[in-house]
Amino acid sequence: MTSQAPLALYVHWPFCLRKCPYCDYNSxxxxxxxxxxxxxxxxxxxxxxxxxxxxxxxxxIFFGGGTPSLMPMATLAAFLDTVATTGAGIAATAEITxxxxxxxxxxxxxxxxxxxxxxxxxxxxxALNDKDLQFLGxxxxxxxxLKAIETVAHHFDRYSFDLIFGRPLQxxxxxxxxxxxxxxxxxxxxxxxxLSIEEGTAFYTKAQRGEIILPPEDTLAEMYLLNxxxxxxxxxxxxxxxxxxxxxxxxxxxxxxxxxHDYMGVGAGAHGRVSLDGxxxxxxxxxxPETWLNLVQTQGHGTVTFTALDRQTQLEELLIxxxxxxxxxxxxxxxxxxxxxISDYFPAATLDDLIQKxxxxxxxxxxxATEAGLLVLNYIEQCLIF
Numbered sequence: 001m002t003s004q005a006p007l008a009l010y011v012h013w014p015f016c017l018r019k020c021p022y023c024d025y026n027s028x029x030x031x032x033x034x035x036x037x038x039x040x041x042x043x044x045x046x047x048x049x050x051x052x053x054x055x056x057x058x059x060x061i062f063f064g065g066g067t068p069s070l071m072p073m074a075t076l077a078a079f080l081d082t083v084a085t086t087g088a089g090i091a092a093t094a095e096i097t098x099x100x101x102x103x104x105x106x107x108x109x110x111x112x113x114x115x116x117x118x119x120x121x122x123x124x125x126x127a128l129n130d131k132d133l134q135f136l137g138x139x140x141x142x143x144x145x146l147k148a149i150e151t152v153a154h155h156f157d158r159y160s161f162d163l164i165f166g167r168p169l170q171x172x173x174x175x176x177x178x179x180x181x182x183x184x185x186x187x188x189x190x191x192x193x194x195l196s197i198e199e200g201t202a203f204y205t206k207a208q209r210g211e212i213i214l215p216p217e218d219t220l221a222e223m224y225l226l227n228x229x230x231x232x233x234x235x236x237x238x239x240x241x242x243x244x245x246x247x248x249x250x251x252x253x254x255x256x257x258x259x260x261h262d263y264m265g266v267g268a269g270a271h272g273r274v275s276l277d278g279x280x281x282x283x284x285x286x287x288x289p290e291t292w293l294n295l296v297q298t299q300g301h302g303t304v305t306f307t308a309l310d311r312q313t314q315l316e317e318l319l320i321x322x323x324x325x326x327x328x329x330x331x332x333x334x335x336x337x338x339x340x341x342i343s344d345y346f347p348a349a350t351l352d353d354l355i356q357k358x359x360x361x362x363x364x365x366x367x368x369a370t371e372a373g374l375l376v377l378n379y380i381e382q383c384l385i386f
Contacts, residue, residue, distance in 0.1 A: 328368020
């Protein structure tokens with residue numbers, strides 16, 4: 001009997017033309033990429049992992065980075081052809097997303113992309129004014145970003161773009177105007193991320209020297225609440241802490257992560273959560289592209305760690321991921337991972353305190369954060385993870 005358990009695939013393309021100063025993702029700048037070798041290596045590593053779940057159709061695929069829009073169309077098409085013809089293949093309703101940078105896109109990029117099987121695009125816009133785009137280290141202008149949005153909408157029914165708020169000196173009024181501009185494009189999915197200063201980035205060094213000062217916490221909270229208000233007015237409901245979409249336009253791949261289903265991670269620096277011999281296992285690939293490529297060519301995959309996850313670790317991951325979603329964690333999912341009822345797992349005093357503070361709801365549907373709880377999710381997690 002063929003298993004129909006949801007299964008996703010994440011593919012990491014680690015190359016960028018330059019490193020953005022806020023980015024702590026696994027991205028690398030290289031003057032030359034051996035494209036044929038990389039195509040073959042991505043396919044080979046996918047085939048290695050497909051051996052563990054060949055009876056499960058893949059329900060979503062996400063090409064992230066780095067800058068996946070730098071990947072040659074021939075590589076993308078060959079990879080997706082392999083996925084479609086290996087094991088149970090790709091589900092007929094699968095969502096296949098590729099992240100694209102508005103910079104350096106050939107004129108017919110989106111038209112050609114559609115022919116590969118990709119059916120959803122996520123555009124890294126980040127800002128809609130040139131001054132802030134320059135500050136963020138982006139190579140595109142606001143005009144280029146808006147042109148990319150217009151063009152992708154012509155070729156794809158499903159697309160999204162990202163914006164970053166909480167930039168230095170940004171006021172609530174400025175962000176409101178930018179958000180209004182973004183929503184006027186008619187986009188059906190927006191990802192709105194608060195700027196964070198991550199260790200190891202160029203921004204972190206500047207912040208340590210006092211050269212970057214973010215808006216005060218009260219202003220950031222007002223921006224977050226404004227996101228919900230302005231998006232809802234245009235029919236984009238918040239379904240995750242940073243994600244807003246019209247009904248049916250939610251990113252199914254990201255929901256797959258947040259609902260804690262299995263996914264394969266392929267490519268340099270990719271991570272995965274796969275069931276090996278019935279045990280949920282965390283996989284991590286070599287981060288350095290050259291190391292990953294050599295490992296795949298010599299052993300068939302670039303994985304450097306396989307970590308069997310005990311029940312407590314799985315539950316902690318489920319809480320961190322699942323509480324980000326407005327609908328929270330389903331009762332059945334929690335019980336499957338924890339092996340206990342919600343009321344039996346957590347101390348009654350802890351749950352009662354969070355419920356009385358109107359931060360948490362526990363009912364027949366499961367466990368979820370309230371509107372107020374989403375604002376202090378880190379606090380809730382600290383209370384629940386012990």
